[in-house]
Every structure is written in C-alpha cells, then in structure tokens.
Amino acid sequence: MDTNAFVYTTYIRTTPDELWQALTDPSATRRYWGVAFDTEWTAGSPMVWDEGGRKTADPEQIVLAAEPGRLLSYTWHTFTPEWAEAVGIGDEMYAKLAEERRSKVTFAIEPAGDIVKLTVVHDDLEPDGTIRDLIGEGWPALLSSLKSLLETGEELPEPPR
Template sequence: MDSTTFLSTTYIRTTPERLWQALTDPAFTDRYWGVTFENDWAKGSPLVWKQGGVTIAHPEQVVLVCDPYRRLSYTWHTFTEEWAGAVGVDEDVRARLAAERRSTVTFDRPASPCRTPGSPPGSAEPGRADPTRPADTVTRARRGGWTRRGPSGEAAAL
C-alpha cells in the first residue's frame, strides 16, 4: 500500500447478491447513505450522484470496475457548491474538499469468506490509515462524520 491509500475493511454477513443490491440499488443506497446513483454500472459509465435534491455529474466521476457480486470500483468526490448547500457543508470545508485529489472507492469480495482471526462472526475490523500520510480533509471527514452547519449557520472544524 502506498502513502496515498487509505484502507478500511468491514466484514458483512450477507450474500454476494444482497451486498451487490445494497451497493447498486437506488432504494438501498438512499435508505442507508441518503444518496442514489444513476448509471448502468458499466465500466467507463459516468457515476451520477444524487443527494439532498442535487444531481452531481462530472466527467471524472466514473465506474472503473464492475464485476457483479465480486468487485465494484468508481471515482467520486465532486464537491460542488450545490451539493454543499443541500447537505449543510460549510463553504470553507467544501473548498478544501474540492481542492483534494479525487477519491476512488472499491468494494471487493474475497474469493472465500474471511474475518480477523479471533473476532466473532459479523464483526468489523476498524479502518487503518497509512501513518506516514497526513490525514486529508476527506479522510478526517470520513472518520468523524461530515461537518454540518448548526442552527445558527456555524460549522464545526474538521
């Protein structure tokens, strides 16, 4: 793993088919993430992100790998002013997020089920970051939850 990689591993007790549905079906992604994706999940297809009444389409936000029930990978993090307003992210934080390099997310199912030795079935292993890489805004936000504006318009610092 190089210094630009952040790896988070979660073990989920489900079938490959149900996991695939949870990652690609708009009803599931809306229910659990508050986001829907509009695309055909073909390699190279644009990943159109819909959240908070805002649609985000960008030529660099695309599906990289689509192998049903096995692997799904795409680029994302097109942080627009419209998105920030819809989800309550402060403009200063949005600008810092937008200035960082685009993220790639990959969901990968190993060939055989596995879990951390000694951990109970269905348990999750916490994410680990490369200690030599300073945490960027996206990584800090992911760890602590996205910054939201309070009732008076104030925003907590990341």
C-alpha cells in the same frame, strides 16, 4: 495501495449477490446512505450522484471496475457549492475539499463461509487532506448501517451531529 488510503473491513451475514445489490440498487443505497447512483455499472460509465434530489454529475465521476458479487470501484463525487450548502459545509471547508484531487473508492467482496467479507479502500487521497479526515468517520457509520440493513432489514438511524 497508497499509504494515505482509508481501509475498512467488515463481515456481513449475507451473500455476495445481495451485497452487490445493496451497493448498486438505488432503493437500497438511499436507505443506508441517502444517495442513489444513476449509472450502468460498467467500467467507464458515468455516475450521477443523487442526494435528496440534488444531482451531482461530472465527466470524471465514473465507474472504474464492476464485477457483480466481487468488485466495485468508482471515482469519488465532485464537490460543488450546491452540495456544500445542502450538507452544511461552510465556505472555508468547501474550498479545502474542492482543492483536493479526485479520490476513488473500491469495494472488494469475498465469500467467507456463510458470511461475506467486505473491504472498502478509499484511496488517491491527498496526504493529510480534509477528505481523509471526513471519510474516517463517515465510512464506519455508513458501513455499519449497510450491515444492519442486510442483516436485519433495517438501516441504522442517522447519528446525531
């Protein structure tokens, strides 16, 4: 793992299979993330990111590993001008993001008694890059909402910006 990786571990009162479903099922990911993934969830499969009807596809957006209930890894999405506009990213910030190399995210799922340990590693990041800064805030909020959804049936409200 590279030293610029973002690593976040949380413990969730759920099962590995329920967590896997929450990470891969479009109806779940839309609830806590606002994104649905169109993919076969097998290594090498292309991934289309659907954020509110705005689809992002790229030949380098792929599933890297998929072991149900154990491990999921994929390349991070492509930054497009349409995406930047939709999420309120200005031209200068978009240009910085578009210059950075494609990163990847890995979800390691481990049973831990009656709970599950989820470790998220987002790596292949540019040293001191803009993406690293953004995910440092984004992943904790997103994973907190995932945890809430699995434990209570309700995702967290989006925090004010």
